[in-house]
Amino acid sequence: RKEVEQDPGPFNVPEGATVAFNCTYSNSASQSFFWYRQDCRKEPKLLMSVYSSGNEDGRFTAQLNRASQYISLLIRDSKLSDSATYLCVVNIYDDYKLSFGAGTTVTVRA
Amino acid sequence: NAGVTQTPKFQVLKTGQSMTLQCAQDMNHEYMSWYRQDPGMGLRLIHYSVGAGITDQGEVPNGYNVSRSTTEDFPLRLLSAAPSQTSVYFCASLKGQGVGGYTFGSGTRLTVV
Numbered sequence: 001r002k003e004v005e006q007d008p009g010p011f012n013v014p015e016g017a018t019v020a021f022n023c024t025y026s027n028s029a030s031q032s033f034f035w036y037r038q039d040c041r042k043e044p045k046l047l048m049s050v051y052s053s054g055n056e057d058g059r060f061t062a063q064l065n066r067a068s069q070y071i072s073l074l075i076r077d078s079k080l081s082d083s084a085t086y087l088c089v090v091n092i093y094d095d096y097k098l099s100f101g102a103g104t105t106v107t108v109r110a
Numbered sequence: 111n112a113g114v115t116q117t118p119k120f121q122v123l124k125t126g127q128s129m130t131l132q133c134a135q136d137m138n139h140e141y142m143s144w145y146r147q148d149p150g151m152g153l154r155l156i157h158y159s160v161g162a163g164i165t166d167q168g169e170v171p172n173g174y175n176v177s178r179s180t181t182e183d184f185p186l187r188l189l190s191a192a193p194s195q196t197s198v199y200f201c202a203s204l205k206g207q208g209v210g211g212y213t214f215g216s217g218t219r220l221t222v223v
Contacts, residue, residue: 004152034211043200044153046211087152089211096141096160096204097168098212100152 003027004090006101013078014109020074021104023088032091033064033071037084038103044087047073078108112136116201116215123191123222131186131218133201139213141204142184143168144176146197147217153200159184191222 033050050062088101143158155168159178175187202212
C-alpha cells in the first residue's frame with residue numbers, strides 16, 4: 001500500500017466552479033501535511049500547509065481528518081490559472097523526510 | 111535570492127556513463143534532498159542531508175551518491191547510468207525542522223539511452 005494516495009483525476013471543471021479532492025495517508029503517526037502545486041514540467045511549489053483545525057488561503061480551503069486519515073483541498077471560484085497538478089505531501093517519519101502522493105490533475109476550462 | 115539552483119536542466123547520457131547533477135541554495139537552509147519524479151509515482155526521495163558533512167539514504171538510493179561539503183551545495187552523482195534512471199530530478203531545501211515547506215529547484219530532465 002502506498003503511503004500517500006490520491007485520485008489522479010483529471011478533474012475537468014468550468015471557470016467559477018468549486019472542485020474538491022482528497023488524499024489518504026497510511027501512517028497514523030504522520031505529523032505534518034501540505035498541499036503543493038505543480039505546473040506542467042515545472043517544480044512543485046508549496047500551496048499551503050494543512051492544520052488540524054482546517055485553514056483557508058483565499059479561494060483554497062484545506063481540511064485534515066485524522067480519524068479517517070485523509071486531507072482535502074477545496075478550490076472555490078476556479079480560475080483558468082488553477083489548472084495544475086496538486087500534490088498531497090505528508091511527513092511520515094520526521095520533519096525532514098516527506099512522502100508525496102502522485103498528484104491530482106485539475107483542468108479549468110473557459 | 112536565487113533560491114535553489116540546479117544544473118543542467120537537460121541531459122542525455124549513454125548507459126554506463128557517469129555524471130554529477132549540481133544543486134546549490136543560497137538561503138542558508140540546513141536540510142537538502144534529492145528526489146526523482148516518474149509518471150504516476152510521485153516524488154521519491156533518493157538521498158538527503160541534514161547539514162554539512164551529514165548525508166543519508168532515502169527510499170531509492172541505489173545507483174546514486176551524494177556529498178555535502180558545504181551548506182550551500184549538494185551534488186548528486188550517477189555512478190553508472192542505466193535506462194531505469196531516466197527521470198526528472200529535483201533538488202529541494204528546507205530551512206529547518208518544522209519550518210515551512212520545501213523550496214525546489216527547477217529540475218533536471220535526464221534521459222539514459
